[in-house]
Amino acid sequence: MQIGVPKEIKSQEFRVGLTPEAVGELTANGHSLYVETGAGQGIDASDEHYQQAGANILPHAEAVFSTAELIVKVKEPQPSECDLLGPQHILFTYLHLAPDKALTDALMNSGATCIAYETVTDDQGRLPLLRPMSQVAGRLSAQAGAQALESIFGGRGLLMGGVPGVMPARVTVIGGGVVGQNAIQIALGMGAEVTVLDRSPEVLERLSHQFGPALKTLYATGSSLEGAVLDSDLVISAVLVSGAGAPKLVTRDMVKRMNSGAVLVDVAIDQGGCFETSQPTTHADPTYVMDGVVHYCVANMPGAVPRTSTQALTNATLPHVLSLADQGWREALRADSNLRNGLNVTDGVLTCVPVAQSQGRNA
Ligand code: NAD
Structure with missing residues (x-):
């Protein structure tokens, strides 16, 4: 699969969706990685580090979103990123939609499939990506x-x-x-x-x-x-x-x-x-x-503390990124009910019941 890692643009956010080590794991499994130039600056990972791990470096977010199918990020998409999302995308990131109706609407309007880190569960019902x-x-x-x-x-x-x-x-x-x-x-x-x-x-x-x-x-x-x-x-x-x-x-x-x-x-x-x-x-x-x-x-x-945080986050997300990329999102979610709990929005529909309830909507 084509996997994209844009540079985070939220104020004072220095983490990045994937470390070079995680990129290496994904390329070793046959996937193509597209990383925005400077995406790893905040954790002292240069474009060269990502290239050595097998990634292609792209000059801006527009290029990453137009090339990749699976977008791996850290923070919820900002308005300029929502404009780049379309029905062809799988977005895997923190979303925290409950208090944010505007973002929920933007993601529903985009047609993208949005899987939120914070609602993925484990077998004990805990939240391993949080x-x-x-x-x-x-x-x-x-x-x-x-x-x-x-x-x-x-x-x-x-x-x-x-x-x-x-x-x-x-x-x-x-x-x-x-x-x-x-x-x-x-x-x-x-x-x-x-x-x-x-x-x-x-x-x-x-x-x-x-x-x-x-x-x-x-x-x-x-x-x-x-x-x-x-x-x-x-x-x-x-x-x-x-x-x-x-x-x-x-x-x-x-x-x-x-x-x-x-x-x-x-x-x-x-x-x-x-x-x-x-x-x-x-x-x-x-x-x-x-x-x-x-x-x-x-x-x-x-x-x-982006270095500590990015490494800790990637340790937890990488197995899911691998299964989404290896199997495609429909099969990956069908096979794994814990990952399925991460699905918040797809095809214009809000699918996460607690988020919908807290916004007074139907899921
Ligand atoms: P957790 O589920 O591990 O713990 C939450 C605890 O709150 C549970 O023990 C639960 O029993 C308790 N609780 C629920 N309702 C309560 C109430 N009315 N009174 C007292 N206790 C109550 O969750 P967590 O991973 O520890 O996350 C806690 C919060 O921190 C979440 O809101 C999470 O989104 C937030 N968080 C924020 C940041 C940040 O950067 N600001 C980063 C990580 C997590």
Whole structure:
């Protein structure tokens, strides 16, 4: 199959859909690879690296889209990329359509077959293509929160771990899945006092077992959540309702009553965010202060560490890229119900039920 890798054009996005190593695997399996010039710049992979792996280098995105059938990307297509999509394309990338009706319409109008990384499942019903980026975002969320607590960023002027004789920062993590577990690991490693809230007793038991008494666990109810948030220096949102928008768990009223200079890191912002006061931000300008509280709401956090992120992502996507390319999308999806769950749009129809429900449409 003809496989295309355009350069990512979303603001401050330095990852790329396939590493040169992954391109080598695909060419070794008989596929033709078309990579946009400079696509690997952000991970220090030059055009020559891709050529040595067997790829053809093309001068711009238009050339990649007009040559390739399977387009492998990282972020959702931007408007100029949507204009290049047609019924001949299979798009394999993160889409996060639930909060984005305009993009959903654009993809339906394109006629392309769009398979979203974030709704592909594994045999346990987990989301294996979200997992590596969730690991990265979770670890980064504690780092970003620690930095935002510094006075020059508007924070309370607290060091996460304190020092001997001085109390550490109090960190609350809402949601103890992949992001939450990784955020907890780094925040505890920095010496913070950490509490996690989740709706799942099994998740709380697993985390309690993993981290021991250093971690406080709380079942998430409206009042336990409010108490923990108001008592915190840093709150990290790490909630997911599969394929749907994030629930607004922290209201503006709660934010107004938080400690002045406290920090909110809304990792779930890519699904609309868990704080009523959240607005998406970019790496170029990641924080803003509202009601005296610092908000960090970067929707593509792993883009800050593109080398780690691209390698981790490609490790997870490559087997699926291979099966789409080897078998064609219809046969690959027929043979693999987990990959089939990734199908969001095809032939002008929205096929992902949770996305359709969250937009009030039929699937
Ligand atoms: P996950 O499914 O592993 O974990 C989600 C957890 O949230 C689960 O343990 C679930 O029980 C819990 N939960 C659900 N509803 C809850 C509620 N009302 N109160 C408390 N807990 C609740 O998901 P994940 O991979 O950890 O992803 C978490 C979020 O981070 C998602 O929204 C994902 O899209 C987002 N994310 C963002 C970025 C970014 O760059 N901003 C990167 C990766 C992931």
